[in-house]
Amino acid sequence: MYTILDCYTDEPAGLGVPPYIGTYPRYIAGALKEKVNYITIDDLRTPHKPSLKTDITTYNKTNHNIQDIIKNTKELIVIAGIHTPGKYLSAVPGTLKEITELIKQFRCRKILTGPAGSIHGSRLEGGKLAEKVNLDIFDEIEENYLDTNNYSKIKDFAVKGAEIIKQHPSFPNTIAEIETAxxxxxxxxxxFCTEPTKGLIKRDQKDIIKEIQALSKEGIKHFRLxxxxxxFAPTAKEIESLLKEISKLKPKTLHIDNINPASVTEEKTKIIVKYCTEGNVAAFGVESFDKDVIKANNLNSDPETTLKAIRILNKFGAEKGKNGMPKLLPGINILFGLKDESKQTHEANMHYLKKILEENLLIRRINIRQVVAYPNTPLYEQCKNKFIKKNKKYYWKWRNQIRQEIDLPMLKKLAPKDTILKDLITEIHDGNTTFCRQLGTYPLIVGIKERLELKKKIDVKITGHMLRSLIGGKI
Ligand code: SF4
Structure with a gap:
């Protein structure tokens, strides 16, 4: 019996942390000749003592009898690896240290795959180097279990593997991460990035559509490309033909993620707004507005190009859709700890972020994290975490200034008091507060001051604002 153990993945391109299911477990399940069990790291963890706070380390359990699975598994395929550490509302990805401890109880062949099996390793917390752990417990470590990057082989695995989706803990409110390149x-x-070592290949649109059809048939209605x-790397015509076909399946959520600001055009933006669902966010990997840092780290966009792209997305995407959120907005990623970072870097970031605010442009969110210098990246070769160590003392202040002076006023513009947001899932409790959010890419988190039943769909009315989340009431 084969068992896939999902310890969750997060990469510059690709998310597999619940409520998302990544591509790794689905493709692998499709490649295996026998029926496969899908379990999560939450199934193996010991729950915390009961408290008023939801234990998110065991929130994403499957319905399997785990003791039976431990006894009967002949091959355990562990999927893990974090290359873009973040904070997750209702899940905690496994670290290699934790995983190696938890899988000792399996007496079978063990394989480590996914980003953690790559030359870059894995690290759950930003600002540190990749984990150094003895991995002798694994019989094989292989970034790519399928042993192929060839989409002509993957196309069938992707369709066949759709059947494991029903074992996912968030089902039917699972968001399937879809690969296009x-x-x-x-x-x-x-x-800092681990993507370039993967080579560049594009997936055939027919195969993408067949996979989404197979997932829809299994009951999945939420997709993120x-x-x-x-x-936006393909032509407008290519983007339109893909989205047009997918939209015929009437998904409840159809969102995207990364866009290079330099690729943004009015034509492509209009296509996304037309075919995708509202609440959509195009994440711009800006990383820094400081020209010296941009040059030293070979970043993909200069500040003026980014500003131009933000204006275009606002022009066509800022209008609100039926779930209460704008149709398409940019998101901005900022990275602390890049090469040549200085006090001037923060000044440049604040200058441009203020400019965005003053121009009355909307951005959905600013994601700030500390870089991890993964082995085999230029950052690792050139300076590892030298700039993190040098500037760490400023990070709280820098982050706080962005949260207070940019995020808060932005959030008030984005979702003013009395805004109605629809179809949020009640996800976790913290004391007497229930936190909920819509399904999709970077949804707003709303805190409601009552303990509501979890995993239910509700509508809310916004009553106030925190630095990065909203306060609301159930309606
Ligand atoms: S543009 Fe930069 S961050 Fe984005 S995938 Fe390429 S190397 Fe990585």
């Missing part, structure tokens, strides 16, 4: 179109990538480094 692999690697980065830029010849020389950004200093998030596994690619630049959704």
């Amino acid at each position: 692999r690697g980065c179109p830029r010849k020389k990538g950004c200093s 998030g596994k690619q480094s630049d959704f």
Whole structure:
């Protein structure tokens, strides 16, 4: 019996942390000749003592009898690896240290795959180096269990593997991460990024559509076309033909993720707004507005190009859709700890972020994280975490200034008091507050001051604002 153990993945292009299911477990399940069990790391963890706070380390359990699975598994395929550490509302990805401890109880062949099996390793917390753990417990470590990057082979695995979706803990409210391309179109990538080592290949649209059809048949209605480094890299015609076909399946959620600001055009933006669902966010890997840092790290966009792209997305995407959220907005990623970072870097970031606010432009969110210098990246070769160590003392202040002076006023513009947001899922409790959010890419988190039943769909009315989340009441 084969068992897939999902310890969750997060990469520059590709998310597999619940409520998302990544491509790895689905493709692998489709490649295996026998029926496969899908379990999560939450199934193996010991729950925390009961408290008023939801234990998110065991929130994503499957319905399997785990003791039976431990006894009967002949091959355990562990999927793990974090290359873009983040904070997750209702899940905690496994670290290699934790995983190696938890799988000792399996007496079978063990394989480590996914980003953690790559030359870059894995690290769950930003600002540190990749984990150094003895991995002798594994019989095989292989980034790519399928042993192929060839989409002509993957196309059948992707369709067949759709059947494991029903074992996912968030089902039917699972969001399937869909791959359209692999690697980065830029010849020389950004200093910190692990994508360029994957080479660049594009997936055939017919195969993408067949996979989405198979997932829809299994009951999945939420999709993010998030596994690619630049959704706008293809031509407008190509983007339109793909989205037009998918939209015929009437998904409840159809979102995208990464876009290179330099690829943004009015034509492509209009296509996304037309075919995707509202609440959509195009994440711009800005990383820094400081020209010295941009040059030293070979980043993909200069500040003026980014501003131009933000204006275009606002022009066509800022209008609100029926779930209460704007149709399409940009999101901005900022990275602390890049090469040549200085106090001037923060000043440049604040200058441009203020400019965005003053121009009355909307951005859905600013994602700030500390870089991890993964082995085999230019950042690792050139300076590892030298700039993190040098500037760490400023990070709280820098982050706080962005949260107070940019995020808060932005959130008030984006979802003013009395805004109605629809179809949020009640996800976790913290004391007497229930936190909920819509399904999709970077949804707003709303705190409601009562303990509501979890995993239910509700509508809310916004009553106030925190730095990065909203306060609301159930209606
Ligand atoms: S543009 Fe930069 S961050 Fe994006 S995938 Fe390419 S190398 Fe990575």
